[in-house]
Amino acid sequence: xxxxxxxxxxxxxxxxxxxxxxxxxxxxxxxxxxxxxxxxxxxxxxxxxxxxxxxxxxxxxxxxxxxxxxxxxxxxxxxxxxxxxxxxxxxxxxxxxxxxxxxxxxxxxxxxxxxxxxxxxxxxxxxxxxxxxxxxxxxxxxxxxxxxxxxxxxxxxxxxxxxxxxxxxxxxxxxxxxxxxxxxxxxxxxxxxxxxxxxxxxxxxxxxxxxxxxxxxxxxxxxxxxxxxxxxxxxxxxxxxxxxxxxxxxxxxxxxxxxxxxxxxxxxxxxxxxxxxxxxxxxxxxxxxxxxxxxxxxxx
Amino acid sequence: xxxxxxxxxxxxxxxxxxxxxxxxxxxxxxxxxxxxxxxxxxxxxxxxxxxxxxxxxxxxxxxxxxxxxxxxxxxxxxxxxxxxxxxxxxxxxxxxxxxxxxxxxxxxxxxxxxxxxxxxxxxxxxxxxxxxxxxxxxxxxxxxxxxxxxxxxxxxxxxxxxxxxxxxxxxxxxxxxxxxxxxxxxxxxxxxxxxxxxxxxxxxxxxxxxxxxxxxxxxxxxxxxxxxxxxxxxxxx
Numbered sequence: 001x002x003x004x005x006x007x008x009x010x011x012x013x014x015x016x017x018x019x020x021x022x023x024x025x026x027x028x029x030x031x032x033x034x035x036x037x038x039x040x041x042x043x044x045x046x047x048x049x050x051x052x053x054x055x056x057x058x059x060x061x062x063x064x065x066x067x068x069x070x071x072x073x074x075x076x077x078x079x080x081x082x083x084x085x086x087x088x089x090x091x092x093x094x095x096x097x098x099x100x101x102x103x104x105x106x107x108x109x110x111x112x113x114x115x116x117x118x119x120x121x122x123x124x125x126x127x128x129x130x131x132x133x134x135x136x137x138x139x140x141x142x143x144x145x146x147x148x149x150x151x152x153x154x155x156x157x158x159x160x161x162x163x164x165x166x167x168x169x170x171x172x173x174x175x176x177x178x179x180x181x182x183x184x185x186x187x188x189x190x191x192x193x194x195x196x197x198x199x200x201x202x203x204x205x206x207x208x209x210x211x212x213x214x215x216x217x218x219x220x221x222x223x224x225x226x227x228x229x230x231x232x233x234x235x236x237x238x239x240x241x242x243x244x245x246x247x248x249x250x251x252x253x254x255x256x257x258x259x260x261x262x263x264x265x266x267x268x269x270x271x272x273x274x275x276x277x278x279x280x281x282x283x284x285x286x287x288x289x290x291x292x293x294x295x296x297x298x299x300x
Numbered sequence: 301x302x303x304x305x306x307x308x309x310x311x312x313x314x315x316x317x318x319x320x321x322x323x324x325x326x327x328x329x330x331x332x333x334x335x336x337x338x339x340x341x342x343x344x345x346x347x348x349x350x351x352x353x354x355x356x357x358x359x360x361x362x363x364x365x366x367x368x369x370x371x372x373x374x375x376x377x378x379x380x381x382x383x384x385x386x387x388x389x390x391x392x393x394x395x396x397x398x399x400x401x402x403x404x405x406x407x408x409x410x411x412x413x414x415x416x417x418x419x420x421x422x423x424x425x426x427x428x429x430x431x432x433x434x435x436x437x438x439x440x441x442x443x444x445x446x447x448x449x450x451x452x453x454x455x456x457x458x459x460x461x462x463x464x465x466x467x468x469x470x471x472x473x474x475x476x477x478x479x480x481x482x483x484x485x486x487x488x489x490x491x492x493x494x495x496x497x498x499x500x501x502x503x504x505x506x507x508x509x510x511x512x513x514x515x516x517x518x519x520x521x522x523x524x525x526x527x528x529x530x531x532x533x534x535x536x537x
Contacts (some may be wrong), residue, residue, distance in 0.1 A: 153493070172401075172405065175394075175401065175402060176402070176405060178391075178393075178394065179391050179394070179402050182391045182392055182393055182394070183389055183390070183391055185353065185385065185389060186385065186389040186390065186391060187391075187402075188351075188353060188373045188374070188384075189351060189353075189373070189377070189382070189383050189389070190377065190402050190403055190405045190406075190407050190450065190454065191373070191374040191377030191383055191406040191454065192374060192405060193372065193374040193380060194373075245448060
């Protein structure tokens, strides 16, 4: 491969990587905000993403609703589903079992329920695409070719993430959420309503997943199994340290770029290995993840 | 004087282990009442039943005449009962300023919050110097000051202090207790849990001694200080 081509590949890999990476970053963010406050890896995050995509598809394509109704309705549905799951199912499980493992299993249960529901409706039988709301004309950035849709995906994802960072750092509610993540007992002692706070976090995590679904579903074929993309989001979260929000975002972009680079420079059949390779390298060099802070050893 | 807090035959348990059995105590408005006892006697549990972190299985807790034993914890905070927990329960990765802001979480009166922040700085000038520092990097004494400051930011009517002397040098203990007595002089009612019986009996007007989750002894602090059995067990001779 000559240098000229390698340079083009490099630019294309970064551009495409930032686009798919922004979806991984959003999902990783959704996973990490829950993990930080509930200590539970939500294994249903991918299915929430998938189900939100189908809600939007159903409302927009089958019910012919206007898009300004479809978007908020989808986000609201994702918020309510996750908040209610936290309140009704997880609070109940937590009451009867002290061990966190039961909560994790409950999230696995949710993932099967959502997948089963979508399968039952039959919409998932034929792969479909959500109609693109932004034209898919190509533009050149440097020597990389991207579509206007790609730019819209990246821009929206960055804006959404910036909004959440703002919320966590500068609003009273966001600060309370961080407080719950750091020290739930102290948070209760200053008057934070833990139950409400958890519902809100799970709901927002659902909203972030739904945004990710709305962004990417015009670019992929939707099936009931599209939630498996969440593996890449978990990879992104692990690369970033699993408890750091900036880490999740950077991890998402890294996974996206590595994936595209591997596809361009090595082989498209090696793409599936790319995220695991990234995890391996990061964990060997920095076991706590890129943004994981100091390595601590827990005594048991 | 009227009782601000009344704990009336309260029982609490962790699973099958009975932690409190029929504990009764009263904290009159404007007083410092001490709750003494050895490790595991149920002192912190008593505070946590009032803060509504530990469920009450029987009995009643009244605050300013209202039964609060079935309230959620955030409602208790809104009513003005603030616990200063034992140990270093600060928000470690937040700045000192953010920790103090969290103290005012349930308030919306900006002017009152600003006034209380000034008051906290007056009591603890050290905190003002370290406003942007992460709470987890403060020394033990400074963290204790921050915990008290955080509780004051809520505009409390009753302070539940859990072992404020724990792990502090004698000099710091003196400083902290000087502040506690000053807060009390300025009108704050305080329920004080301590293992250091000498200092607790010195600043309180009335004291209860817990043993195995029951009130073993109670009386005016001055009497308890002269009581032979109390001297032997808690004051070291």
